[in-house]
Amino acid sequence: MKDLHGFIEIMGGLREGNPSAAASGFDVAFLAWLCAPENLNRDQILHLCLFSVFEKDIKKLSIIADSPQNTDICNIDTPETNFVRFIRQEKDARAYPEASLYIDRHSNEIFGILKDIHNLKRSGWLTHRVSHPESVAEHSCSLALSALLLTPQNMNRGKTVTMALLHDIQEIRTGDFTPDDNISPEEKGHLEQNAIRKIAGDLNKPEMLELFTEYEKCATPESRFVKDLDRLDAVLLAACYDRHRRAPQPLLPEFLAYAEKKYLGGYGCETVKDIYCRLKNETNNHPCANRE
Numbered sequence: 001m002k003d004l005h006g007f008i009e010i011m012g013g014l015r016e017g018n019p020s021a022a023a024s025g026f027d028v029a030f031l032a033w034l035c036a037p038e039n040l041n042r043d044q045i046l047h048l049c050l051f052s053v054f055e056k057d058i059k060k061l062s063i064i065a066d067s068p069q070n071t072d073i074c075n076i077d078t079p080e081t082n083f084v085r086f087i088r089q090e091k092d093a094r095a096y097p098e099a100s101l102y103i104d105r106h107s108n109e110i111f112g113i114l115k116d117i118h119n120l121k122r123s124g125w126l127t128h129r130v131s132h133p134e135s136v137a138e139h140s141c142s143l144a145l146s147a148l149l150l151t152p153q154n155m156n157r158g159k160t161v162t163m164a165l166l167h168d169i170q171e172i173r174t175g176d177f178t179p180d181d182n183i184s185p186e187e188k189g190h191l192e193q194n195a196i197r198k199i200a201g202d203l204n205k206p207e208m209l210e211l212f213t214e215y216e217k218c219a220t221p222e223s224r225f226v227k228d229l230d231r232l233d234a235v236l237l238a239a240c241y242d243r244h245r246r247a248p249q250p251l252l253p254e255f256l257a258y259a260e261k262k263y264l265g266g267y268g269c270e271t272v273k274d275i276y277c278r279l280k281n282e283t284n285n286h287p288c289a290n291r292e
Helices: 004-013 021-035 042-053 055-064 078-088 097-105 109-121 121-129 136-150 158-166 183-201 206-217 221-243 252-262 272-283
Strands: none
Touching: 004 055, 004 136, 004 221, 004 272, 021 042, 021 136, 021 158, 021 272, 042 055, 042 078, 042 109, 042 158, 042 183, 055 136, 078 109, 097 109, 109 136, 109 183, 136 158, 136 183, 136 221, 158 221, 183 206, 206 221, 221 252, 221 272, 252 272
């Protein structure tokens, strides 16, 4: 990554504001994924949603991350781009009757989920008394954007982006557990499986349960990569919060040490490990660098 600190600042900034870009991005991407017509490419739709919401920053992030992307794809008329415009309420709803019907039938469930996931603040930041911490929705959307930018070519990028977007949806029922919570991995897994099964059933989307199960088992390249990105996202945001003095104490050393212990790696992707090494070296060489 050419400019790690630039990446940290941009990704952190996407979670600022009310509503933030990341909050808006989650709404668009989640709704589009739920009701995308079967004859369209759902992966492409999800990518287009992220590009359309983050169009001001996507070019900068792509250059920083050494991930050249076609930043003009939202300006090309395809069935997928037209559907994203419909989701963003820029096209007549009558053009997509099945999607409109799905939204009408599941409106209580959909908008209940959106309300809850925006109101749910990430527990780790609350515990550390971070001012104005990110929500689970903002984290999930930011993670999906990171997956879009950083997924190696030897992996299924469509799967990593979708998995990242949906990986914490069960927390609207279970809450956001942290390593300090007095709960066993078995109990946590049982509660989360029950929660995602209920949500997937209510929305008639069994693939949500399938993706979550794959993510938790970490048995595929995509699931291991998204799990590593999930922990990396917290590390990068800790660095951003430290830089802007958002907590009473430094956050980066603790979050970095935990993430390094849990790093899964493998499958030819060194991006996460490289970022950890760079942040660790900076922290060791400049003890106050994260509170400049």
